[in-house]
Amino acid sequence: MRIKKTMIFSLMALALILSACAPAATPNNTMPMNNDNSNMTNGIPTPGSMTADNPGAAHMMEPITAPNVQPATETTGGQPLAYREEDGVKVFELTTKAVQWPILDGVTVTAYTYNGTVPGPMIRVTEGDQVRIIVKNELPDPTTIHWHGVEVPNAMDGVPGVTQDPIQPGETFTYEFIAKPAGTFMYHSHFEGDVQVGAGLYAPFIIDPKEPEANPPVIDKVLMLSEVRMTDGETYAAMPMGGMEPNYFTINGKSFPATETITVKKGDLVRLRLIAIGQFIHPMHLHGMPFKIVATDGHPVPEAAQLTKDTISVAPGERYDIEFVATETGQWMLHCHILHHTTNDNVEPGGLMLMINVVE
Numbered sequence: 037m038r039i040k041k042t043m044i045f046s047l048m049a050l051a052l053i054l055s056a057c058a059p060a061a062t063p064n065n066t067m068p069m070n071n072d073n074s075n076m077t078n079g080i081p082t083p084g085s086m087t088a089d090n091p092g093a094a095h096m097m098e099p100i101t102a103p104n105v106q107p108a109t110e111t112t113g114g115q116p117l118a119y120r121e122e123d124g125v126k127v128f129e130l131t132t133k134a135v136q137w138p139i140l141d142g143v144t145v146t147a148y149t150y151n152g153t154v155p156g157p158m159i160r161v162t163e164g165d166q167v168r169i170i171v172k173n174e175l176p177d178p179t180t181i182h183w184h185g186v187e188v189p190n191a192m193d194g195v196p197g198v199t200q201d202p203i204q205p206g207e208t209f210t211y212e213f214i215a216k217p218a219g220t221f222m223y224h225s226h227f228e229g230d231v232q233v234g235a236g237l238y239a240p241f242i243i244d245p246k247e248p249e250a251n252p253p254v255i256d257k258v259l260m261l262s263e264v265r266m267t268d269g270e271t272y273a274a275m276p277m278g279g280m281e282p283n284y285f286t287i288n289g290k291s292f293p294a295t296e297t298i299t300v301k302k303g304d305l306v307r308l309r310l311i312a313i314g315q316f317i318h319p320m321h322l323h324g325m326p327f328k329i330v331a332t333d334g335h336p337v338p339e340a341a342q343l344t345k346d347t348i349s350v351a352p353g354e355r356y357d358i359e360f361v362a363t364e365t366g367q368w369m370l371h372c373h374i375l376h377h378t379t380n381d382n383v384e385p386g387g388l389m390l391m392i393n394v395v396e
């Protein structure tokens with residue numbers, strides 16, 4: 037303890053000296069040392085900082101609630117979102133709302149969602165498409181959307197207090213940008229992200245290459261990994277903080293055995309797009325067949341650099357596209373190798389697990 041305290045004091049002293057030496061108001065010098073009840077650091081707002089000016093942030097340890105939450109009308113998240121074309125623009129509509137979302141037989145969480153599902157609907161477009169996304173906020177809290185990994189103009193980046201005002205309850209905001217580059221991306225809330233993302237405000241955003249792939253996979257699945265905390269019938273956004281740890285773990289909003297079984301024919305090329313959107317790292321392990329990492333964070337890996345592995349750690353915010361040829365028939369398991377993550381409220385098997393059923 038004594039050593040730790042000494043180290044902390046030394047670091048604080050060093051930080052003070054460095055900040056005293058730094059030119060005033062350097063925007064990059066935004067280390068959140070503020071305990072001054074301000075959500076500004078050197079004149080730059082620090083979104084999500086827990087301050088008197090930002091009382092919503094103190095909700096992080098409170099249950100996810102909303103008035104009059106209805107049961108979800110859809111059962112599967114991450115499904116392709118239909119769009120309309122207006123003058124060559126692909127127009128998508130999203131509504132944020134709270135629903136009761138079943139993650140497992142007998143276990144239903146209160147979720148913040150896009151269009152009523154967890155994950156929200158998949159936006160899938162082609163590289164170079166002009167896309168417009170109209171977002172209506174029907175949550176009791178403000179929100180914004182960040183297009184994680186997509187190369188959008190700064191004003192479309194979705195950071196509250198920096199690139200836009202939060203979208204208040206009842207308000208609508210329109211995002212518009214050219215979809216680029218091709219790859220596996222996602223969209224998620226950037227307003228009180230520790231709560232809203234954990235509560236379910238996340239979804240896949242896939243940009244297909246303009247030139248069709250030479251060898252496209254027969255099976256192409258997005259698997260979004262997350263966590264949630266349920267106690268005494270209340271839902272909490274799980275986080276790596278004492279008392280807030282998750283006790284349920286989800287793939288595309290479901291815990292095993294409610295996770296999807298992926299059926300493939302022997303000899304098929306299978307692509308799995310792994311996306312970690314929760315707050316914990318998940319070393320995902322595939323039984324039976326090794327795979328190659330063909331893209332990291334949406335960007336293709338040159339063939340000579342494609343590692344062959346059977347376990348891949350996916351950290352929060354990361355994406356890995358993995359591919360394998362299903363050479364062996366049988367029920368092959370894909371699961372997290374932090375084995376607590378394959379339980380449902382401490383009961384095994386559950387959580388981050390699904391079956392890949394290879395048939396003749």
Ligand SMILES: [Cu+2]
Nearest residue numbers: 318372374377
């Ligand atoms: Cu895990």
